[in-house]
Amino acid sequence: MTANTPRPPRGRRTAIAVGIAAALTGVLAGCGHSGGSPASKPTTRIPAKAAASTAAATDSTLHMITNEGHRLAFHVTPGHQPAIVLDAGGGLDSSYWKKIVPELSARTGSEIITYDRAGMGASDPVPGPWKAQDAVSDLEAGLTALGATRHVVLVSHSEAGEIATYITGQHPGQFAGAVLVDAALPQFSTDTEIARVAAATRPEVEQIQAKDPKARTQAERQLLAVAAGYVPDQRAYHQAVWPAAVPADVIVSEQTPFPTSPPDAEAWRAAQSAFASEAPNRHLVTAAGSSHDIPLDRPDIVEAQIEAMAATVH
Template sequence: MTKHSIPLRRKAIALGAAVLVALAAFPASAATGSPSATTRTVTNAEHDLVFHVVDGRSPALVLDAGGGLSSSYWKDLAPRLARTTGRKVITYDRAGEGRSDEISGPWRIESAVSDLEAGLRALSETRKVVLVSHSIAGEVATTFAAKNPGRVAGAVLVDANVPDFFSDEMLTAFAPVVEQQRADLLAQPSTKKNRQLLAVMADFAPTHRAYNKLAWPNTVPVTVIVTSGTPFDAPEAARLWRDAQARFAQAGPNRKHVVAENTTHEGIVTERPDVVAGAVEDVLKAVR
């Protein structure tokens, strides 16, 4: 196979932005007995970020949704995890998502990590945390963990972007898809959601070539959940995605690989919340 032969017809923009859907910010659950969340606005680098916190024990669980999604992606799972684990649960809107401010220019992983660090400081969450990260949020989790290995007790990557996937071969083959998606978005009305997706597409290849070189710290336990329905329609692209996830899971100690049957990249949290919750509970057992 040549580097240009990978078929890349896409369901959505999973690599840089999981779905072209944005939801309202995470509300406290109305379910009987569900813990309620308090909302905090945190300022970092002259923009505001919205965080939601359900109080509980440490280590706190930090839930981070994919591109184009707000903190409400976790609206059912967050209170469930708070209730069943007794842990503090933090969800938040990254810059440009949900109720958080937009920032100008291309999306930068380092800026997203800085925002998360600022949020945790403002919440006085200086101890170790467990990261639960979906899709593009896997890039934030990996960069955060590589930079702050002593701050991460463990992680669950939910069909997340792992460094192994972004080879030169894949990025070269994916370039025309990014351009087509960009053209499609530019032809649509300018909305906060679309502007954020366009920011992710800007400098996509150089950003992800750099990300490809990152390594997950071997001291931090991580469970990799892979959905049975990948972000791709094309069988070869789907295989490359699955293979990258498996390689990542096998590349170091304290790593687990879980395949969530009958799930999609976008919908796993609502389709199989038990799988995600189970992985979180397993990681918590490992860090006690």
């Protein structure tokens, strides 16, 4: 996407809410914190109806889990194993899955876990540049505290694909499979796309930097955190490898995240296809008639792929 490329409509609450370029290339719209192994503490259980939270389903329970000094909101709908973990895209929280969670619970009987990344929903904000391993550490801490340490089915939309790539690479034995929903994949982050995205985002970043820090929105603060290390972070992500032992279903939208930029749309499709073709336990599915918001436009496809993946877990 060049700096002159028209931006997609902003009328819908999509995963590009934190800035078109940043959200679509796998750079997470979270806030960084010091890395290291998860330092989780016992969870605090609060009934979702009684909490001022973004719990995805009315019968879920909110667990506030502490990692590296900040609290993260994990919402759990009870059920049997395998646990299904839903991770929303940039600028979004667990409420993005609110229509899918009850259906998945009914169809699979599985435990459903959604969560708010740092700075989103009911989770604490954490200042500083965003780093992928910080987001991985947060998810690790939450799943460990909740006992979801084996046979997990991970569902990742948009920029959450970067978290999925790193966490499955570090803990392949923890995950039975993944459903990648128009997810940002390493194959997309070529030098060409990194440069185009950085150029497209620069005017918006400069505009935000000129504002009074107190007047910046949550999304604007997150975009600045992402932009701080965008180029080196994406170059590193391009080298990441998905573990061969973890099967993945890849759902790509018909419109892609770049409906107004044919070169970037083609690069996105090519990345999805290349990833799916690298191993026999990966499958590519096109969500006909869908925008980048496949969970909103075609929840039937997302639910069917998750159900099929969960059914393979023994």
